[in-house]
Amino acid sequence: MIGGSIGLAIKKRGLAGEVVGVFRRRATLKKALKRRAIDKGFLDIKDGLRGADLIILATPVSSIVSIGRDALKHTGPGAIITDVGSTKGWIAAELDKASAKLPAAFVGSHPMAGSERNSVEFARDTLVEEAPCIVTKTRDTDRKALARIVYFWKSLGAKVKVMTPLEHDRSVALVSHLPHVVAFGLAGAVPEKDMAYAAEGFKDTTRVASSDPHLWADIFLANKKEVINACRRFELSYKKILKALAKEDYRGIVDVLEKAKSKRDRFIHGRG
Amino acid sequence: MIGGSIGLAIKKRGLAGEVVGVFRRRATLKKALKRRAIDKGFLDIKDGLRGADLIILATPVSSIVSIGRDALKHTGPGAIITDVGSTKGWIAAELDKASAKLPAAFVGSHPMAGSERNSVEFARDTLVEEAPCIVTKTRDTDRKALARIVYFWKSLGAKVKVMTPLEHDRSVALVSHLPHVVAFGLAGAVPEKDMAYAAEGFKDTTRVASSDPHLWADIFLANKKEVINACRRFELSYKKILKALAKEDYRGIVDVLEKAKSKRDRFIHGRG
Numbered sequence: 001m002i003g004g005s006i007g008l009a010i011k012k013r014g015l016a017g018e019v020v021g022v023f024r025r026r027a028t029l030k031k032a033l034k035r036r037a038i039d040k041g042f043l044d045i046k047d048g049l050r051g052a053d054l055i056i057l058a059t060p061v062s063s064i065v066s067i068g069r070d071a072l073k074h075t076g077p078g079a080i081i082t083d084v085g086s087t088k089g090w091i092a093a094e095l096d097k098a099s100a101k102l103p104a105a106f107v108g109s110h111p112m113a114g115s116e117r118n119s120v121e122f123a124r125d126t127l128v129e130e131a132p133c134i135v136t137k138t139r140d141t142d143r144k145a146l147a148r149i150v151y152f153w154k155s156l157g158a159k160v161k162v163m164t165p166l167e168h169d170r171s172v173a174l175v176s177h178l179p180h181v182v183a184f185g186l187a188g189a190v191p192e193k194d195m196a197y198a199a200e201g202f203k204d205t206t207r208v209a210s211s212d213p214h215l216w217a218d219i220f221l222a223n224k225k226e227v228i229n230a231c232r233r234f235e236l237s238y239k240k241i242l243k244a245l246a247k248e249d250y251r252g253i254v255d256v257l258e259k260a261k262s263k264r265d266r267f268i269h270g271r272g
Numbered sequence: 273m274i275g276g277s278i279g280l281a282i283k284k285r286g287l288a289g290e291v292v293g294v295f296r297r298r299a300t301l302k303k304a305l306k307r308r309a310i311d312k313g314f315l316d317i318k319d320g321l322r323g324a325d326l327i328i329l330a331t332p333v334s335s336i337v338s339i340g341r342d343a344l345k346h347t348g349p350g351a352i353i354t355d356v357g358s359t360k361g362w363i364a365a366e367l368d369k370a371s372a373k374l375p376a377a378f379v380g381s382h383p384m385a386g387s388e389r390n391s392v393e394f395a396r397d398t399l400v401e402e403a404p405c406i407v408t409k410t411r412d413t414d415r416k417a418l419a420r421i422v423y424f425w426k427s428l429g430a431k432v433k434v435m436t437p438l439e440h441d442r443s444v445a446l447v448s449h450l451p452h453v454v455a456f457g458l459a460g461a462v463p464e465k466d467m468a469y470a471a472e473g474f475k476d477t478t479r480v481a482s483s484d485p486h487l488w489a490d491i492f493l494a495n496k497k498e499v500i501n502a503c504r505r506f507e508l509s510y511k512k513i514l515k516a517l518a519k520e521d522y523r524g525i526v527d528v529l530e531k532a533k534s535k536r537d538r539f540i541h542g543r544g
Contacts, residue, residue, distance in 0.1 A: 171469050175467060180473065182477065204476045237461035245492050
């Protein structure tokens with residue numbers, strides 16, 4: 001979905017001479033060609049890397065490092081490898097290390113756009129437009145490669161922010177991984193017979209619980225420490241409501257809800 | 273919002289000779305007239321009740337009982353009073369009692385449709401179409417009045433289910449009140465500076481945290497016991513994910529997420 005969307009966006013904006021996709025499965029390759037998300041597709045990474053200037057790793061978090069190492073080995077000088085993974089600490093540390101003695105550079109990226117629908121059929125060329133995109137910078141990051149990756153995401157219309165992998169993992173645990181834990185927890189808590197009475201509120205609050213369980217188990221594990229920290233913050237906030245409710249403290253409940261609402265409202269209006 | 277939407281729907285379907293609104297504020301009355309959600313509006317409940325066959329109480333939960341008592345006193349034989357409140361136990365008990373020696377009948381309703389946007393400007397005539405609508409039945413409920421209320425909501429296109437107030441409060445705590453507690457808790461937990469990196473997942477998961485804090489403090493308090501029970505169920509489900517994560521148990525995490533996802537997916541597809 002995200003790889004296909006980036007392919008469509010690059011082609012729409014004419015940012016590359018050729019968009020080449022590498023796939024595990026021939027069926028996905030065919031779908032991507034049909035969708036015109038790529039100009040050419042391969043099943044062997046070596047074929048796909050030949051002459052590539054920019055390599056975007058759009059695989060599940062758990063395979064980015066191994067595929068990235070492979071890609072670094074088969075890529076020439078001047079080429080840049082980036083990824084779109086939802087965690088950055090481990091990926092950046094491993095691929096910084098792997099690229100140290102090789103001609104290609106690695107810069108981590110995370111376009112904050114996605115969907116619970118995880119397949120090239122759902123790709124769209126506007127996916128990253130106006131979306132936040134975090135690009136990570138470490139002591140080892142090549143400065144020119146960093147500038148080119150920032151320029152690349154800006155060319156696709158994303159709002160780019162550069163930070164360290166740790167800053168990324170902390171923020172993203174809060175705004176993305178935590179909502180997934182909570183949504184899965186919520187969908188898991190409600191007996192199916194009661195769902196018959198669910199309306200839009202339940203549907204929206206649990207939307208991301210329809211995401212791919214394997215992808216998200218990977219992400220939670222790759223960012224375990226920060227996900228657990230974010231969950232602790234959530235529990236404190238959630239328990240404030242329950243404590244005020246147990247005491248039948250109307251004013252106390254309203255205070256907690258008002259703070260949460262006004263923060264969210266400012267965020268929504270800030271985005272326009 | 274909900275009162276106005278019902279007014280618009282009744283008028284669109286020609287279900288009443290006249291739709292009369294009663295308001296606390298003249299400004300809202302004017303907006304409702306302008307929006308054509310009502311034919312006539314009053315600020316005094318006695319004026320609004322004159323000759324009414326069906327009275328729908330669309331006020332915050334905390335004032336439904338007092339306004340309902342008032343309405344019962346000023347309503348003649350054959351008239352039916354219903355409400356659209358998000359909790360039913362306390363409301364039904366009090367209004368059953370109040371109607372016992374009066375000519376008008378009370379039947380509790382809860383159309384499960386709404387929005388975080390709480391004003392007549394957001395009213396729409398399709399709000400309750402296809403929405404679940406719970407109608408409550410107690411030992412004291414007049415059977416003919418019950419049948420008329422069921423017929424009324426079906427005429428607006430709602431999917432009606434009759435149950436006891438307690439069954440209502442239990443189910444709705446799970447599918448509506450709990451998601452609100454969780455969404456407010458989540459919006460409250462995330463520091464504003466991190467929200468800059470939030471994408472659609474966060475936006476959807478917290479949407480209902482933009483709801484009115486006073487309305488929701490009322491609802492939580494009116495359904496305290498069931499809300500707390502629903503929260504306990506949520507905590508068990510949420511903690512299963514965290515425990516598997518702490519143990520770095522990939523299979524365990526996937527299992528919990530898969531159960532939650534498949535339940536939600538069946539619910540979404542079941543709705544078509």
